[in-house]
Amino acid sequence: MSSGFDRNRVSSLACKGVSPAAGVSSYFLELASWNLVLGIWLLELGSWNLSLGTWFLVLVSWNLVLGIWLLEPGSWNLVLLSLTFIYFYGIIHVILGINNLIFSRFEPMIGSRIGLCANISSCDSHLIPTLTIFSQVKKINLKIVFTPEHGLYGALQDQIKSYDDYDKKRGIIIYNLYGKSPVPDMHLLKSIDILVIDIQDIGTRYYTFVWSAILMIEQMAKLKKKILILDRPNPLNGESVQGPVLEPKYISFVGLYPVPIRHGMTVGELCNLINGELKIGAQIEIVKMKGWSRQHYYTDTGLCWTCPSPNMPSFETAFVYPGMCLLEGTNVSEGRGTTKPFEIFGAPWIDPFTFVKAINKKKLPGADFRPTYFIPTFNKFKDRLCGGAQIYVTGKKRFDPVSTGLEIIKTIKNLYSDKFEWRKPPYEFEKRKLPFDILIGNSWIREAIEKNKSIVSIKRRWQRDLDKFKRIRKKYLLYG
Numbered sequence: 001m002s003s004g005f006d007r008n009r010v011s012s013l014a015c016k017g018v019s020p021a022a023g024v025s026s027y028f029l030e031l032a033s034w035n036l037v038l039g040i041w042l043l044e045l046g047s048w049n050l051s052l053g054t055w056f057l058v059l060v061s062w063n064l065v066l067g068i069w070l071l072e073p074g075s076w077n078l079v080l081l082s083l084t085f086i087y088f089y090g091i092i093h094v095i096l097g098i099n100n101l102i103f104s105r106f107e108p109m110i111g112s113r114i115g116l117c118a119n120i121s122s123c124d125s126h127l128i129p130t131l132t133i134f135s136q137v138k139k140i141n142l143k144i145v146f147t148p149e150h151g152l153y154g155a156l157q158d159q160i161k162s163y164d165d166y167d168k169k170r171g172i173i174i175y176n177l178y179g180k181s182p183v184p185d186m187h188l189l190k191s192i193d194i195l196v197i198d199i200q201d202i203g204t205r206y207y208t209f210v211w212s213a214i215l216m217i218e219q220m221a222k223l224k225k226k227i228l229i230l231d232r233p234n235p236l237n238g239e240s241v242q243g244p245v246l247e248p249k250y251i252s253f254v255g256l257y258p259v260p261i262r263h264g265m266t267v268g269e270l271c272n273l274i275n276g277e278l279k280i281g282a283q284i285e286i287v288k289m290k291g292w293s294r295q296h297y298y299t300d301t302g303l304c305w306t307c308p309s310p311n312m313p314s315f316e317t318a319f320v321y322p323g324m325c326l327l328e329g330t331n332v333s334e335g336r337g338t339t340k341p342f343e344i345f346g347a348p349w350i351d352p353f354t355f356v357k358a359i360n361k362k363k364l365p366g367a368d369f370r371p372t373y374f375i376p377t378f379n380k381f382k383d384r385l386c387g388g389a390q391i392y393v394t395g396k397k398r399f400d401p402v403s404t405g406l407e408i409i410k411t412i413k414n415l416y417s418d419k420f421e422w423r424k425p426p427y428e429f430e431k432r433k434l435p436f437d438i439l440i441g442n443s444w445i446r447e448a449i450e451k452n453k454s455i456v457s458i459k460r461r462w463q464r465d466l467d468k469f470k471r472i473r474k475k476y477l478l479y480g
Contacts (some may be wrong), residue, residue: 038207055098083126094301095290097230097268098198108194108228108285110139115192117146117177117213119154121306122198122230127301130198130230135170142172143192148199148212149178150309157310157378158336177212182253182429184216186223195220197229200308201267202318203236205246206254206325206439208428209308210267214256214274221275221282231268231478235300235318238264238294243322243402244439244462252430254438260466261402261441264294265473273476292479293470297396312342313368314470320391323405328435331421332412333386337376344374348381349419350412356389359411366399368392406445406455413449422446 043369101108102124114134122130131152134142145167150156152165152174165174175188189195195216199209213229220227243261251257257274265273268286275282291301298305298315310320317340324342327334336345346352352371359369369389376382391408393399413420427435437443448458 006425038186056378062110062347069216077428092301093125094292094296095235096125096232096303097287097289098122098133100290101228101230101287103248104172104287106137106140108287109196112141112193113191114140114142115144115146115189115195116142116198117148117195117216118198119147119150119152119308121154121200121308123306125303127304127306130337136197142170143175144188146175146177146184146195146212146216148209151176151178154307154309162182162472177215178208182212182215186219188391189216189219189223189225192225194226194228197227197267198232199267200232200306201234201270202308202312202321203234203262203264204318204322204325205243205259205261205263205441207321210270211253211256213267213271217271217275217282217284218280221280226283226285227271229268229271229284229321231266231286231289232264233296233298233303234264235298235315236262236264236322237297238266238292238477240264241466241473242400244441244445245465250433250438250441250443252433252438253269253428256443258441258465258469260469263473265476266292266478269476269478270378273473274480275353276476277472286478288478294477294479300392302461311336313339313341316393317342318400319393319396319399320404323408324391326402326405326409326436326439328422328427329434329439330409330412331380331419331423332409333376333380333388334380335374335376337382339375343392344372344388344390345408346372346374346386347412347416347419348386349416350387352387352389355411355415358415359389359408362411364404366393366395366397367404368394403455403459405447406458410449410452410455 055185116131116134120129120131124130124133131145134140145152149158165176167174173188175184177184197213197216199213201207201210217227220301240262241260241264241346245260246255246258248258257278258318259270259273266289268284268288272284272286274280275284298318305315321342324334324345327342327345332347332350333345335341346355352373356369356371369391372388372390374386374388375384376386391404404466423435425431425433425435427438430438434443434446436446440446444461445458448461
């Protein structure tokens with residue numbers, strides 16, 4: 001459980017903070033520290049120790065109460081220490097699918113040849129990569145690692161093809177699903193018995209990791225082989241569903257199934273939905289999380305953020321991504337080549353102050369903007385001074401990233417109609433359709449922006465399909 005809690009440091013503080021004059025209270029506070037350490041240690045051992053570990057953590061609370069009650073007046077340092085303990089207890093600890101697999105002693109995988117779909121960002125709650133765990137456990141027969149876009153180490157920039165490799169140290173094949181073809185070779189899948197999928201999605205349709213997983217699931221279904229999905233949180237929460245549903249005509253590698261831009265589902269739930277609705281017939285087993293609720297954002301989980309790709313450095317980036325990624329379909333920089341991709345955006349021909357004045361007049365819910373200049377080190381406008389803005393989310397529950405992204409594009413187009421352009425293909429294996437159209441999932445929204453239609457009227461048009469998807473989605477939700 002990676003909450004940033006350093007048990008050694010806190011225990012040390014506890015020992016130093018207890019005054020000899022505190023007498024009995026000192027004893028109770030010290031006992032609280034030992035119960036805390038023992039409780040956390042038991043929790044980490046496995047699911048069969050969860051209740052025992054929790055019992056020790058409850059003892060901590062009572063010992064702290066007794067210790068503080070018996071304190072001599074003026075021992076405020078110990079009161080502060082107790083509040084620190086209470087703060088750490090208040091953090092929600094989500095137990096990931098990979099951790100629950102460890103707790104089961106890898107029972108579903110024993111005696112089988114394993115293929116793993118993951119990259120280096122797929123870690124347990126102690127930040128140990130799943131690949132490392134699988135490689136070090138002798139009873140796991142890991143044969144192949146299938147890596148999504150950005151490669152095994154998540155270091156390649158967007159749309160950079162990666163190549164297959166062989167890890168001599170681990171004795172495993174590294175097969176890149178973002179190389180010659182996004183569809184894995186069937187002969188490789190024939191060499192495994194179980195495909196384990198452990199990927200960190202970011203809750204947005206055009207993030208390609210989940211589509212790599214779906215293409216593998218389709219192939220495994222043809223071979224009648226098992227898929228084990230180690231579930232992870234949807235960072236954007238599991239309640240909010242926003243944006244237009246993809247039209248079948250615009251299916252591409254940034255959307256292989258009619259889902260809205262912000263789908264509000266975990267990887268396991270989304271794969272189950274597509275498997276069920278398309279009648280793929282795959283044998284999917286999901287190792288669920290514990291402690292995750294639909295209203296939780298990633299910042300509520302107590303987990304550390306691990307960058308799944310180079311331009312997804314933080315939760316803040318992921319939260320604006322469903323709308324700001326639409327800039328990829330234009331000639332406006334989405335901030336790649338800066339330290340704040342998707343939060344900073346602009347172009348050499350944009351005046352930051354003019355733009356911010358215009359966008360702030362719209363009073364977009366949960367968003368604010370700061371005028372800024374930046375020089376991208378790569379991608380659009382490399383080494384050129386750009387004017388633009390940085391977006392700040394001031395209210396997560398009120399913020400609609402998709403609508404906000406469309407308002408930004410419409411405002412830039414209206415202010416700089418002689419400079420603004422829609423990006424031309426190719427883009428993400430698509431050579432004919434416009435990148436913006438396959439991102440947004442249709443052509444009519446682009447055409448409506450061209451005609452200066454309001455974003456409110458555009459949203460009204462996509463609402464019926466969105467409501468239909470929400471009804472279908474309910475059948476596949478695994479968490480409350």
